[in-house]
Amino acid sequence: MKSYREMTKEELKSELSELKAQYRKFQEMDLALDMSRGKPCREQLDLSMGMMDALNSGVDLSCEDGTDCRNYGVLTGIHEAKVLLADMMENNPDNIIIYGNSSLNVMYDTVSRAMTHGILGNTPWCKLDKVKFLCPVPGYDRHFAITEYFGIEMIPVAMTPAGPDMDVVEKLVAEDETIKGIWCVPKYSNPQGYSYSDETVRRFARLKPAAKDFRIFWDNAYGIHHLYDDDQDYLIEILAECKRAGNPDLVYKFASTSKITFPGSGIAALATSPNNLEDIMKQMKNQTIGHDKVNQLRHVRFFGDIHGMTEHMRKHADIIRPKFEAVEEIFDRELGGLEIGEWTKPKGGYFISFDALPGCAKEIVSRAKKAGVTMTGAGATWPYGKDPQDSNIRVAPTYPTLEDLKVAAELFTLCVKIVSAEKLLGE
Amino acid sequence: MKSYREMTKEELKSELSELKAQYRKFQEMDLALDMSRGKPCREQLDLSMGMMDALNSGVDLSCEDGTDCRNYGVLTGIHEAKVLLADMMENNPDNIIIYGNSSLNVMYDTVSRAMTHGILGNTPWCKLDKVKFLCPVPGYDRHFAITEYFGIEMIPVAMTPAGPDMDVVEKLVAEDETIKGIWCVPKYSNPQGYSYSDETVRRFARLKPAAKDFRIFWDNAYGIHHLYDDDQDYLIEILAECKRAGNPDLVYKFASTSKITFPGSGIAALATSPNNLEDIMKQMKNQTIGHDKVNQLRHVRFFGDIHGMTEHMRKHADIIRPKFEAVEEIFDRELGGLEIGEWTKPKGGYFISFDALPGCAKEIVSRAKKAGVTMTGAGATWPYGKDPQDSNIRVAPTYPTLEDLKVAAELFTLCVKIVSAEKLLGE
Numbered sequence: 061m062k063s064y065r066e067m068t069k070e071e072l073k074s075e076l077s078e079l080k081a082q083y084r085k086f087q088e089m090d091l092a093l094d095m096s097r098g099k100p101c102r103e104q105l106d107l108s109m110g111m112m113d114a115l116n117s118g119v120d121l122s123c124e125d126g127t128d129c130r131n132y133g134v135l136t137g138i139h140e141a142k143v144l145l146a147d148m149m150e151n152n153p154d155n156i157i158i159y160g161n162s163s164l165n166v167m168y169d170t171v172s173r174a175m176t177h178g179i180l181g182n183t184p185w186c187k188l189d190k191v192k193f194l195c196p197v198p199g200y201d202r203h204f205a206i207t208e209y210f211g212i213e214m215i216p217v218a219m220t221p222a223g224p225d226m227d228v229v230e231k232l233v234a235e236d237e238t239i240k241g242i243w244c245v246p247k248y249s250n251p252q253g254y255s256y257s258d259e260t261v262r263r264f265a266r267l268k269p270a271a272k273d274f275r276i277f278w279d280n281a282y283g284i285h286h287l288y289d290d291d292q293d294y295l296i297e298i299l300a301e302c303k304r305a306g307n308p309d310l311v312y313k314f315a316s317t318s319k320i321t322f323p324g325s326g327i328a329a330l331a332t333s334p335n336n337l338e339d340i341m342k343q344m345k346n347q348t349i350g351h352d353k354v355n356q357l358r359h360v361r362f363f364g365d366i367h368g369m370t371e372h373m374r375k376h377a378d379i380i381r382p383k384f385e386a387v388e389e390i391f392d393r394e395l396g397g398l399e400i401g402e403w404t405k406p407k408g409g410y411f412i413s414f415d416a417l418p419g420c421a422k423e424i425v426s427r428a429k430k431a432g433v434t435m436t437g438a439g440a441t442w443p444y445g446k447d448p449q450d451s452n453i454r455v456a457p458t459y460p461t462l463e464d465l466k467v468a469a470e471l472f473t474l475c476v477k478i479v480s481a482e483k484l485l486g487e
Numbered sequence: 488m489k490s491y492r493e494m495t496k497e498e499l500k501s502e503l504s505e506l507k508a509q510y511r512k513f514q515e516m517d518l519a520l521d522m523s524r525g526k527p528c529r530e531q532l533d534l535s536m537g538m539m540d541a542l543n544s545g546v547d548l549s550c551e552d553g554t555d556c557r558n559y560g561v562l563t564g565i566h567e568a569k570v571l572l573a574d575m576m577e578n579n580p581d582n583i584i585i586y587g588n589s590s591l592n593v594m595y596d597t598v599s600r601a602m603t604h605g606i607l608g609n610t611p612w613c614k615l616d617k618v619k620f621l622c623p624v625p626g627y628d629r630h631f632a633i634t635e636y637f638g639i640e641m642i643p644v645a646m647t648p649a650g651p652d653m654d655v656v657e658k659l660v661a662e663d664e665t666i667k668g669i670w671c672v673p674k675y676s677n678p679q680g681y682s683y684s685d686e687t688v689r690r691f692a693r694l695k696p697a698a699k700d701f702r703i704f705w706d707n708a709y710g711i712h713h714l715y716d717d718d719q720d721y722l723i724e725i726l727a728e729c730k731r732a733g734n735p736d737l738v739y740k741f742a743s744t745s746k747i748t749f750p751g752s753g754i755a756a757l758a759t760s761p762n763n764l765e766d767i768m769k770q771m772k773n774q775t776i777g778h779d780k781v782n783q784l785r786h787v788r789f790f791g792d793i794h795g796m797t798e799h800m801r802k803h804a805d806i807i808r809p810k811f812e813a814v815e816e817i818f819d820r821e822l823g824g825l826e827i828g829e830w831t832k833p834k835g836g837y838f839i840s841f842d843a844l845p846g847c848a849k850e851i852v853s854r855a856k857k858a859g860v861t862m863t864g865a866g867a868t869w870p871y872g873k874d875p876q877d878s879n880i881r882v883a884p885t886y887p888t889l890e891d892l893k894v895a896a897e898l899f900t901l902c903v904k905i906v907s908a909e910k911l912l913g914e
Binding site for chain 2: 097099100102105108109110112113115116117119121128129130131132133160161162164165168169172175176177184186187202205206209210318322323324325343345346347348349350351352353354355
């Protein structure tokens with residue numbers, strides 16, 4: 061296909077006219093499709109229905125150590141759940157707290173605690189004039205929502221296929237002690253699906269922040285969420301690397317089973333250093349008597365061990381891999397060579413990131429919406445919802461059926477072409 | 488029995504010598520009994536095992552409105568869970584948010600949010616020089632732990648059998664705008680088992696606080712936790728009364744199913760005014776995508792409706808009523824007429840409150856411990872763990888077996904007698 065950039069004005073006008081005719085046909089289809097959120101589809105949820113049978117009234121709800129999971133207590137989670145999540149997170153069970161159903165909630169609480177009580181004896185952030193976070197962009201809107209809610213100033217840092225631009229990260233954290241944290245999705249990042257390179261992780265572990273209470277918020281949401289059996293990204297384990305580098309307290313690491321079993325009914329976990337754990341426990345003992353141990357036990361009984369979880373994730377991959385491939389096939393076919401957009405081809409995670417011509421993202425999302433296809437709002441991948449280039453769009457292929465997804469992707473590419481053609485024509 | 492106060496020194500010495508001989512016999516029994524926490528016993532937990540069968544892999548996990556409970560979403564809880572908890576709490580389902588497994592966590596979050604963001608546009612409490620809470624005493628140690636953790640100054644207010652001394656409450660909140668809240672357990676209070684009188688609730692609803700952001704933290708933990716079918720306490724519903732009194736925003740009301748199904752695996756709820764709900768939602772949407780809907784559905788399917796829950800609570804009562812009565816029988820028999828202690832006889836809830844002679848509580852608890860019976864720490868029922876009279880001890884009869892409980896109660900009364908006799912002898 062000839063690049064739009066190489067077309068004459070007349071060629072482009074003719075193309076645009078043809079595209080608009082196609083668009084009207086889509087409008088006539090009365091579509092109501094959703095590519096906006098990273099939600100598992102029904103078939104993925106069905107994979108975990110066996111978990112509903114893992115416990116029943118005939119089963120002993122006691123832990124291996126004899127604790128009755130039905131009663132109060134066990135603040136940091138039952139041991140066998142720590143072992144399972146430890147294997148999942150590649151950490152020592154002793155370094156893990158098991159929480160409730162939402163790792164986002166754990167992240168929120170972690171920021172909230174730093175606001176009111178500070179980290180390891182440092183000044184509570186609410187007592188400081190200014191607190192800043194680094195935000196690799198594009199990134200996850202719900203991360204940015206937490207820091208915005210607490211009035212924390214967000215500084216965008218460019219993502220590369222190897223992770224955040226570490227030259228910038230190193231420089232900023234070293235010279236500005238008001239920078240207290242950075243949001244990271246280190247593996248199959250949201251939305252690009254990039255995984256941090258070995259060098260990036262090594263440089264993270266060796267950061268020399270001006271602020272003693274600077275922490276890396278390491279949201280390893282997609283640690284075992286591969287699309288392929290034979291072609292997987294590997295990540296250096298950050299806690300171990302920090303310990304080796306002499307910075308044991310630098311990281312809070314988050315994970316959950318939200319996209320493994322049931323979102324909203326899974327279990328979340330935090331892994332960090334003994335010092336940080338002790339610091340967290342001072343708060344946690346006032347916040348709750350304990351999280352849902354029965355649900356922890358349910359997960360353990362369902363999976364058995366990490367091998368069971370790994371096999372389970374292969375089934376997820378079998379369902380969503382064709383969806384990612386379908387979107388990529390349509391993007392390649394419809395947009396390849398046109399020079400009006402670039403997109404990622406991740407090997408895991410939940411998203412494809414699309415970069416349109418500058419100034420086009422909002423209009424593309426709006427056009428898609430008018431024809432019945434909901435995308436993540438343009439700008440959502442940037443702090444404050446403001447993408448300075450108005451270029452990035454997050455594509456979430458997992459939730460719709462394959463059939464619906466193909467229609468949605470076709471329509472999306474059509475919108476990209478229309479808006480880009482108009483842009484190039486100066487309309 | 489002759490009152491210790493009327494005994495001569497010689498009589499008391501002789502009595503003490505006999506008591507110590509009995510105490511040594513208890514010590515030889517190598518007891519390990521626990522009357523310290525308000526935990527349901529095994530038989531109570533067994534009552535809810537049917538809940539483990541309410542959902543299984545053959546059951547549709549959709550709500551009445553079609554929402555798939557297995558996926559993300561529904562921030563404030565599924566409708567049918569709101570209806571069930573609304574019936575339990577005597578509130579409108581529209582005024583309710585369903586949370587995770589712990590109402591304590593909801594209270595913590597409510598205070599934490601007020602600290603960082605303030606209430607309904609008022610100054611965040613962390614920006615104020617001084618924030619105070621009123622604490623009816625004796626009261627619940629975990630309430631006091633939250634306010635202490637946030638550096639909130641706690642002012643004790645005396646409890647009466649009709650509730651907190653409202654003359655004091657009214658005066659203090661009217662004249663001191665740094666008083667921002669009061670902790671209340673209005674029904675079968677912790678630890679006395681008192682229920683607030685109609686007049687008390689009416690006066691609460693008509694408070695005229697100097698602080699616009701003053702809130703009543705109404706922890707109705709034992710709203711349906713009666714011991715008797717035919718002799719129950721009734722409480723005027725506080726939200727409705729506040730609305731009638733023109734103070735709709737005055738109250739946050741908390742409840743949970745922790746002592747109905749499984750502690751730690753139940754569902755919690757908050758009921759409050761539309762203004763407060765809107766205020767809370769601004770935070771909550773940043774904190775989580777939603778709580779565990781599958782567990783909400785599990786509770787709804789298990790109970791069916793409030794009648795099912797009411798019948799379920801009768802079964803709890805049948806298990807724990809004999810325990811309360813056994814303790815009261817032993818206290819009456821062993822301590823009646825001695826004038827060395829007073830105790831409550833609640834019609835519901837989880838506790839009996841014991842007031843020893845001033846200066847005796849710590850020593851009684853310590854003596855019981857040495858003979859293998861763990862009580863709630865003396866002082867725990869007061870802010871900062873400091874009971875100025877060193878008099879109040881919380882007795883929790885539910886967790887031990889009836890047999891163990893009787894031994895523990897006997898030993899406890901023995902310790903009361905020994906410590907009191909020593910006190911009266913000036914030893």
